[in-house]
Amino acid sequence: xxxxxxxxxAHDAFVKAHPQGDLLQLTKWAETKTLTGWYSRRIAVGEDxxxxxxxxxxxxxxxxxxxxxxxxxxxxxxxxxxKLALETLLEAAMQIAKEEKAxxxxxxxxxxxxxxxxxxxxxxxxxxKHKGFKEGLSKxxxxxxxxxxxxxxxxxxxxxxxFERRNRSKVRLALKRGxxxxxxxxxxxxxxxxxxxxxxxxxxxxxxDISYFQNIYDAxxxxxxxxxFLVKLEPKPVLQELRKELQExxxxxxxxxxxxxxxxxxxxxNDADNKISKTQELIDEMVELESKHPEGxxxxxxxxxxxxxxxxxxxxxxxxxxxNFLPNHHxxxxxxQYAREHGATTYDFxxxxxxxxxxxxxxxxxTFKKVWGTYLSEKIGEFDYVLNQPLYQVIENFKPKLTKxxxxxxxxxxxx
Numbered sequence: 001x002x003x004x005x006x007x008x009x010a011h012d013a014f015v016k017a018h019p020q021g022d023l024l025q026l027t028k029w030a031e032t033k034t035l036t037g038w039y040s041r042r043i044a045v046g047e048d049x050x051x052x053x054x055x056x057x058x059x060x061x062x063x064x065x066x067x068x069x070x071x072x073x074x075x076x077x078x079x080x081x082x083k084l085a086l087e088t089l090l091e092a093a094m095q096i097a098k099e100e101k102a103x104x105x106x107x108x109x110x111x112x113x114x115x116x117x118x119x120x121x122x123x124x125x126x127x128x129k130h131k132g133f134k135e136g137l138s139k140x141x142x143x144x145x146x147x148x149x150x151x152x153x154x155x156x157x158x159x160x161x162x163f164e165r166r167n168r169s170k171v172r173l174a175l176k177r178g179x180x181x182x183x184x185x186x187x188x189x190x191x192x193x194x195x196x197x198x199x200x201x202x203x204x205x206x207x208x209d210i211s212y213f214q215n216i217y218d219a220x221x222x223x224x225x226x227x228x229f230l231v232k233l234e235p236k237p238v239l240q241e242l243r244k245e246l247q248e249x250x251x252x253x254x255x256x257x258x259x260x261x262x263x264x265x266x267x268x269x270n271d272a273d274n275k276i277s278k279t280q281e282l283i284d285e286m287v288e289l290e291s292k293h294p295e296g297x298x299x300x301x302x303x304x305x306x307x308x309x310x311x312x313x314x315x316x317x318x319x320x321x322x323x324n325f326l327p328n329h330h331x332x333x334x335x336x337q338y339a340r341e342h343g344a345t346t347y348d349f350x351x352x353x354x355x356x357x358x359x360x361x362x363x364x365x366x367t368f369k370k371v372w373g374t375y376l377s378e379k380i381g382e383f384d385y386v387l388n389q390p391l392y393q394v395i396e397n398f399k400p401k402l403t404k405x406x407x408x409x410x411x412x413x414x415x416x
Contacts (some may be wrong), residue, residue, distance in 0.1 A: 001088040004044040006051060011042055012223075014051050015077050016308030022074035022110045023225070023307040024143070025056050028142045031219040033058060035212060038071075041100075045078075045085060053078025053085045055093055059100050067391060068101035073143060074110045080119035090126055090385065103388035103395070108143050109380060116380035127249040128383035135353045136378070137362050140399070144351025145381050148374035152311075152336045153345040159336060162373030171333050174326035178238035179299065181334035184228040186221075189213050191230055192301040195317035202320060216303065224342070225306045229335055231327040234296035235289045242286060258404070285322065299327035304335045311339035312348045332372065349374060 006014075008027040015021040015170045023029055030040035037060050044054045044073075057078045059068045072093065078085045090105075097105050107128070113117045124130060136146025152159060160168055184191075193210035198205035220226035253272040259265045273321070299319045305312040313335065318328055336347050349369040354376055386392045 001045055001047055001052065001084045003088065004046045004049075004051060006044045006054075007040075007063040008042075009058070010051065011044065011054050014044075014054050018077050018308075020077050020080070021308055021310070022077070023305050023310070023312055024073040025054070025075050025077050026155050026225065026307055027056065028219040028223060028225065030056055030058060032216045035215050037061065041096050043089060043094060043096065045088040049378075052082065053089050055089055057093060057096060059102065062103070062391075062395070065391075066101060067388065068100050068102045070100065070105045071142065072105065072107045074104055076109065077103045078274040079115070080109065080111055080122060083122050083125075086126060088121055097387060103386075103391040105385040105387065106142070106382060107385075108141065108145075108382045111380050113378045113380055119380055123383050126385075128385050130380075131382040131384065133355075133381060137351050137353050137365075143382075143383050145379050146352050146354055147377045148349040148352050148369040148372075149377045150347040150349070150372050150389070151338065151345065152340045152347045156337065159340075159373070160333070164373075166201070167329075167371035168174050170326055170329045174329035175333070177325045177330070178233070179233045179325055179327050179330050180234060180242055181331055182230050182232060183338065184230045186214065186217055186228075186302075188301070190315065191298045192228060192303075192317060195298065195301045195319060196315070198319055199317040215302065216314075219249070220305065227304045227338070229302050229304060229331055229338075230298050231300040231331045232296050232298050233289070233325055235286045235294065237370055239283065239286045239290065242283045243281055246276065246283065247315050249275050249279065276412075282324070290320075297321070299323075299325065300331050301322050302331055302335060304339060306339070306342065306344060309343055309345045310348065311335075311342075311344035311346065313350060343364060347372075348377075352376070354378070 008358065012026050012028070015025045027040075027042070030038070033040070038058045040059070041057045042054065043057065044051055046052045053076055055072045058071045058073060061068050069102055070093065076086065076089045078089060080086065093105050107123075109119065113133070120130065131140060134140055136144050138145065150159075150162070154162070159173055163171060182188075193208075196207050196213075203221060217226050217228065249272055253269065253276070256265055256269050256272065260384070271294075297319070299322055300317065302316040303314045305314045313332070316328070316331075339347055349372065352366050352369055353360065354366075356362045356366050384392070
């Protein structure tokens with residue numbers, strides 16, 4: 001096993017093709033981290049000219065000190081049963097980390113717990129310190145230890161059938177409600193950033209400036225690894241459909257009125273009255289929208305990312321208006337379809353805890369993500385290889401105080 005010098009293209013091709021590959025190990029992703037003070041270097045190892053493992057090393061300076069943290073997010077990318085590959089990758093990482101005055105090398109591989117016993121054993125044998133099996137969104141981790149993933153390598157109908165029953169109904173209704181899902185462009189990021197601002201104010205979190213999203217889009221879109229989707233509600237076509245629907249319900253009500261007025265018929269008449277009332281409400285909303293915004297308005301947006309056959313729902317945002325048109329449900333399904341058509345077999349909804357209590361701040365995330373035919377992908381977690389024990393100990397002792405301050409700030413924002 002030997003160190004190799006490979007191009008960015010060769011690195012990315014290996015990451016995209018490997019089972020342990022991940023978006024965060026793409027070289028273009030490293031470019032997006034420069035705005036937040038990270039810089040990157042790469043390592044690769046192989047045998048007989050064939051790549052066996054790679055790692056993208058991110059470095060960030062420790063404030064006011066001449067040291068850095070080396071972070072290999074969702075790395076190394078290799079077979080974790082291959083001890084020699086792991087050992088050679090660690091040697092290469094240590095060499096660069098020492099050059100960059102790193103106090104520790106942190107990794108959090110895309111290896112799931114049920115397949116990770118050998119990985120745990122091998123990493124510990126190399127001297128890595130395991131950070132434990134804490135909750136998926138524990139503040140002690142940089143990346144979530146748990147994510148929710150939907151398998152999407154199936155037909156549209158099979159995909160919808162994989163959703164929880166109530167969500168199936170909502171998706172089918174969303175497809176009928178008349179919103180339009182657009183694959184947008186860089187210009188659309190202005191709309192997305194505005195929607196994100198609305199979402200942050202509603203849900204109590206700090207939002208990113210548009211330059212952050214432009215940075216991601218500019219780095220990853222040219223290779224087809226970042227797409228922006230927006231959901232638009234246009235009043236004219238929706239009004240046409242709603243008025244047609246109203247006529248059909250009223251015609252059905254006339255037929256029911258001519259039938260014997262038994263309990264079954266009366267129930268159907270009552271259902272028809274409810275449908276007429278709800279449809280009329282929607283028509284009234286669309287008439288008002290047409291008077292204010294005849295060309296329609298954008299209700300939702302999201303960034304969809306790719307790394308080989310894996311797709312990721314990275315950021316999502318939505319308006320407070322016209323939520324009964326279910327724009328988010330339409331968008332999620334359309335993005336799954338797009339991801340599948342472009343070679344993805346999985347759709348990652350991102351971080352979660354495992355079945356948190358209703359009082360948890362993360363309960364809403366869990367309930368949203370679990371209805372999409374997802375399974376819990378529980379990773380083996382974070383590992384630290386310590387290079388400077390005294391500094392590592394100081395920083396580890398300081399982290400809980402910083403975490404408490406962040407939680408306090410987050411709760412203040414939510415309670416505003």
